[in-house]
Amino acid sequence: MQRQTGSAHRWRAVLYICRIPAIIVLPLLLLITRQGWGFVIALAVGPVLAIFEVLILLITRIRTKNLAIKEIGPLTAWPLLAHYLGCTILPFCIGDANDQNSLPAPLQTLGLPEILVELMAGITAALAVLGGLVALVMGIIEAVRAHRR
Numbered sequence: 001m002q003r004q005t006g007s008a009h010r011w012r013a014v015l016y017i018c019r020i021p022a023i024i025v026l027p028l029l030l031l032i033t034r035q036g037w038g039f040v041i042a043l044a045v046g047p048v049l050a051i052f053e054v055l056i057l058l059i060t061r062i063r064t065k066n067l068a069i070k071e072i073g074p075l076t077a078w079p080l081l082a083h084y085l086g087c088t089i090l091p092f093c094i095g096d097a098n099d100q101n102s103l104p105a106p107l108q109t110l111g112l113p114e115i116l117v118e119l120m121a122g123i124t125a126a127l128a129v130l131g132g133l134v135a136l137v138m139g140i141i142e143a144v145r146a147h148r149r
Helices: 007-032 037-067 074-092 114-148
Strands: none
Touching: 007 037, 007 074, 037 074, 037 114, 074 114
């Protein structure tokens, strides 16, 4: 029997649904925003990011299966949201280079100052990495708790 999610927790149900598209969309964002040597780096980082997203999917699936709830747990939700936001914004904050010259970040081509884009890159990189690691650890904790019930 599946419990209903309250309206206050609806965003956690949306995060639950976003886990599968994140496996495909987040690595693709790295590829489509690269024009030079960053594309080669994105080819290496993309599969690692996809594997990490699969790990998050599997860990959070254990909890939802044990509790018969289709939403991300309360401990995992905020770090996972930070991870998704960081991974979505970061590719647009990083510049690139090819053999001839350096290429500005996509947000710089829209007119944002370089210092602001660099600040955004640092913040979103921290959100992406730390949010993902914390979400994975919290997901494991919640899965163990759910298994003990």
